[in-house]
Amino acid sequence: MDQTETNYRNRLYVSTVAEDAAAVAEAYHIGIELAEFCTAANMDDNFSEWDEKAREKMKSAGHHILHAPFNELCPAAIDPLVLDIAKKRYKQAYDLARSYRISRMVVHSGYVPFVYFKEYFVTRSTQFWKEYLSDKPADFMLMLENVLEDSPDELISIVRGVNDPRLRLCLDMGHANITKNGITMEDWINNVLPYLGHVHVHNNFGWPDSHGAPENGEMDMEALLRLIIDGAPEATLTLEIRDTCRSSVEWMASKGFIEK
Numbered sequence: 709m710d711q712t713e714t715n716y717r718n719r720l721y722v723s724t725v726a727e728d729a730a731a732v733a734e735a736y737h738i739g740i741e742l743a744e745f746c747t748a749a750n751m752d753d754n755f756s757e758w759d760e761k762a763r764e765k766m767k768s769a770g771h772h773i774l775h776a777p778f779n780e781l782c783p784a785a786i787d788p789l790v791l792d793i794a795k796k797r798y799k800q801a802y803d804l805a806r807s808y809r810i811s812r813m814v815v816h817s818g819y820v821p822f823v824y825f826k827e828y829f830v831t832r833s834t835q836f837w838k839e840y841l842s843d844k845p846a847d848f849m850l851m852l853e854n855v856l857e858d859s860p861d862e863l864i865s866i867v868r869g870v871n872d873p874r875l876r877l878c879l880d881m882g883h884a885n886i887t888k889n890g891i892t893m894e895d896w897i898n899n900v901l902p903y904l905g906h907v908h909v910h911n912n913f914g915w916p917d918s919h920g921a922p923e924n925g926e927m928d929m930e931a932l933l934r935l936i937i938d939g940a941p942e943a944t945l946t947l948e949i950r951d952t953c954r955s956s957v958e959w960m961a962s963k964g965f966i967e968k
Contacts, residue, residue, distance in 0.1 A: 716937070716965050716966050717736070717737060717738055717966045717967065718739075718771070719943070719944045719945060720738045720739065720944070720945050720946075720947070720957075720960065720965070720966060721733075721738060721739035721740060721741045721769075721771075721772075721773055721944065721945065721946040721947070722738060722739075722740060722741070722946065722947045722949075722953045722956075722957065723740075723741045723743050723775070723908075723946050723947065723948040723949070723953070724740060724741065724742055724743045724744060724762075724765055725743045725919070725948060725949070725950055726947075726949050726950065726951060726952055726953035727951065727952060728952045728953060728954055729765065729953055730764070730765040730767075730768040730769075731768070731954075732953050732954045732957055733765075733768045733769040734768035734769070735954075736957050736961075736966065737770075738769065738957070738966070739769045739770070739771040739772060739773065739944075739946075740765055740766060740768060740769040740771075740772050740773075741772070741773040741774075741775055741814070741946040741948070742762050742765065742766070742772060742773070742774050742775060742808075742810075743775050744758050744761055744762045744765075745758065745762070745774070745775070745776070745777055745801065745804060746775050746776075746777055746778060746779075747777060747779060748777035748779060748781070748797045748800070750777075751777070751797075751800050751801070751804060762808070763808075766808065772808065772810045772812075773810065773812045773813070773814060773906070773944070773946065774801065774804065774805040774808065774810045774812070774813045774814070775813075775814045776797075776798060776801035776813050776814060776815045776816075777797050777800075777801060778815070778816035778818075778855075780793075781793070781794045781797055781798070781816070781818055782794060782818030782819075782820070782824075783798075783817075783818055783832065783833045783836035783837060783840075784818060784819075784824055784828065784829045784832035784833045784836065785818075785832075786824075791836075794818070794836075795840075798815065798840060801813060801815075802844070802848075811847050811848050811849060812848075812849045812851065812905075812906070812944070813848075813849070813850055813851065814851045814853055814878050814906060814908075815850060815851070815852060815853065816853050816855050817833070817852055817853060817854060817855060817857065817862075817863055817866075818833070818855075819855065819856055819857055819862065820856060821856055821858075826862050829862060830862050830865045830866055830869065833866045834865075834866050834869035834870055837850070837852075837866065837870050837872075837875055838869075838870050838872070841870070841872050841874050841875060844874060846874070848874055849874055849875075849876060849905060850874060850875050850876070851875075851876050851877065851878035851905045851906040852866065852867065852875065852876070852877055852878060853877075853878035853879075853880050853883075853908065854877075854878075854879065854880055854883055854884055854887075855880065855883050855887075856883075856887055857884075857887060858887050858888060858889035858890075858891075859888065859889065859890075859891050859896070859899075860877070860879075860884075860896050860899050860900045861899075863877055863900075863903075864877070864899065864900065864903055867903045868903075876903060876904060876905025876906065877900050877903045877904050877905060877906075878905065878906040878907065878908060879896070879897065879900055879904060879906070879907045879908070879936075880907075880908040880910075880948075881893070881907065881908060881909055881910065881911070881927065881929075881932065882908065882910040882911060882912050882917060882918075882919060882920075882925075882948075883908075883917065884896050885911075885912055885914065885925070885926070885927055886912060886914060886915055886916075886917055893927060893932055894932070894935065897932060897935050897936060897939070898935075898939070901936070901939035901940050904936070904939075904940040904943045905942075905943055905944070906943060906944050906945070906946065907936055907943055907944070907945045907946070908945075908946050908948040909922060909929070909933070909945050909946065909947050909948065909956075910922070910925075910947070910948050910949055910950075911923070911924050911925025911926070911927050911929055912925045912926070912927075913925055913926050914926060918950070919948055919949055919950040920949070920950075921949055921955055921956045921959065922947075922956055922959050922960070923959055930963050933945075933963075933965065937965075947960070
């Protein structure tokens with residue numbers, strides 16, 4: 709087994725959207741991406757309950773990523789009061805990450821087709837993330853995830869505009885497969901490789917956003933993952949699989965991405 713395969717375990721995470729994530733992370737010595745606070749209200753109502761759940765799951769892994777809340781949040785919001793909510797929620801998420809000693813956080817882009825002109829979205833988002841990162845420490849990394857974009861162009865423009873090593877892209881492969889327009893997955897990946905910090909791995913058949921296992925969909929996941937590994941050797945990956953994730957980790961092992 710080559711060095712890339714041997715070391716890849718340290719770059720692999722499982723999302724806690726899967727009910728067996730903690731057990732699998734412990735069994736395979738991989739990381740955890742916390743999804744407990746994707747719903748912002750979990751940082752308010754019953755926080756102690758969600759905090760206890762998150763901390764218990766974190767015990768199963770030595771390295772962690774926090775997925776920030778995303779419902780109705782947009783850094784390019786037109787209404788200034790709505791923008792204030794986004795600022796508040798992302799500050800809460802950052803403070804929570806630091807309390808967990810987590811230095812890597814995933815955020816959704818917030819782009820909504822037919823609501824934001826693409827040029828406007830890029831300009832406003834660039835301004836937002838510049839301001840957001842202005843007081844963050846050098847060891848913090850924010851990873852901007854595609855959701856409804858039909859190409860990676862706008863998110864690439866945002867990262868270029870912010871021009872800060874603390875902002876990278878999170879390629880969500882399942883989302884890209886659904887929304888891509890006039891571009892192949894290979895092209896999408898090749899375009900984002902220079903800006904890539906993280907990848908959400910899940911498969912589908914074009915619709916719905918099923919968050920299926922790597923082998924359960926129309927994408928040739930093995931070939932695409934090898935393209936990512938070769939082109940972005942520092943990027944990390946999260947298996948963002950609904951229900952259970954053990955078989956997905958076993959698939960990764962069967963393909964040589966981690967040792968069995």
